Amino acid sequence: MKKLIAIALLTLVAATIPACHKIEEFDNDPKGNFMALWSILDTHYCFFSEKNVDWNAIGEKYYRRVYPDMTQRELFEVCGDMLDELRDGHTNLSSGFDVSYYRKWWSDYPQNFNLRIIQENYFNFNYMSASGLTYGILEQNIGYIRYASFAQPIGEGNLDNVLSYLASCNGLIIDIRDNGGGDLTNVEKLVARFITRRTLMGYISHKNGPGHDDFSEPYEYYVEPAQQGRVMWGKPVVVLTNRSTFSAANNFVSVMQYIPGVKIAGARTGGGSGMPFNSELPNGWGIRFSGSPVLDAKGLSTENGIAPSPGCEVDMDPADEARGIDTILEFAIKELQK
């Protein structure tokens, strides 16, 4: 009897030893947190090769700035500086006191957008809003829709109302300047109003291992036209972009650029084609980074932005802006009047 009980207890103890599959662990001190951050990016970040980043060299460079007695803010600054080397607007370190953010992807470029000019000088503050869409008819009988963020949901009914109202217009301007992205399902919902058949949106890929070049085969994905009975748009369209058109908004442009009758006007978009992933450090800081690259319908990366259609690259003229004229919007109006 005693032997049986002993065997049972030994089996029980053996079963509770949690050493089945090893998991790398990091200390919760400055060096441990730094190494955890470096390691998470090293094994999950998806644009090392595309951006020609030597992550080992960067790690060595910033590790030298880490020392045991440094404060949390000092460590945060070192980590933030290291992440800036990735030149990625989707990569942020979040602490209780700050969020690191690489801003040069838009701060080094002209803004090319002034919302007040449109509200005041083109609509005299007389525009409508439905869901996340602001819309109205310009005096040249051209419809105008501003979508400020793909994070704001759009209802199918809202789209029907907006497109019905604009149905008599000769053309449509979709203004997604300063649109920093949001939900890709809203991209699908909006694109679905401008296509007549199942359309290739692009390809999505993901890291399938910790190596810098471990990627799955790109998977093609499609968007279907909106359901029968929904209001569609078949007239010419100009999509307005600037450098702050980013992430899901960049994805919208990557699809719209290949749809017949659609032109992209303004400035190169900001990119942000990597679907963000989240992770965290032992001290509780969160880290977001690009983890899954999305390619356009031609299999091309849009991480560095999408150029406007040929002949449609326009910057806001400061003299125009001073006089209350939106140079890019004026260009789009002329394109639609041709």
Add this chain to the structure above:
Amino acid sequence: MKLLHAITALLLLSATAFTARAEETVRPVTSTYTLEAGSAHLHDTYLTPLGYDGMTTAFTYQRAQAMKFNPRHWVMQLRLSVGMDHAENPARNATMWGTGLTAGWNMTRRWRLPHDITVAAGGGTALNLGALYLTRNQNNPVSAKCSWTLDATGYISWNTRLLNIPVTLRYQPTLPLTGIFFSQEYDELYYEIYLGNRRNLVHPAWAGNYFAMDNAVSADLKFGSTWLRVGYHNTLLSTKVSAITTRMISHSFVIGISGEWLSLRRGAIPPQSSTIISAY
């Protein structure tokens, strides 16, 4: 597959040999309802490199009955369990939830030993459906945990008395041997699966990539027809596939009620000569 055929043949043979005897026996059902509460450790490298610690709770229904074809030696058990875990990261600024639904069935051959000791060994199958949810993550907040396994199981039990109360002490380990389980690829978003990419999501389970163990220790204190069950339940799941490592461990205190029930058709009273063969 050969193993399955062999088991089926063995069962049919046993059934034929013991049919006559089975007609003279009554096989009560032992039903048990238990609540569990204890500690949980959740770790899934798809969601985070950090282990989360917290608490687990579960409700379990178990049903055991001697098999008709050979009630003295063969017993089946059915187990349905629903559980929930709540855990925090080491910095205690993020929360992970775990949910799970388990349905398991097994059949064991038992041997009565001297001193009211019974040992049993056999096999079974289990279906597990669940998920881990890390609230701080945006595009990768969930890691689904689904599996279907073929298990080895057994138990040792001892009928004795404690403070003059009849008690059954029992220890039952269950060890999945093979099966299939779900896992997304290394950094694959569920959005990509939603878009239709279903490649490489189901994986064969073997000891190298899927190790799980369930240990249940219980004491049934028999106060008349209703028994009080107290015990300890330990679960361990460790998987590594597509370079994603998962480790989930729980230690729970168990309390519940149990009893033997006889299901009879109206007016069908078993003859006095019937032999009652319990699952315990």
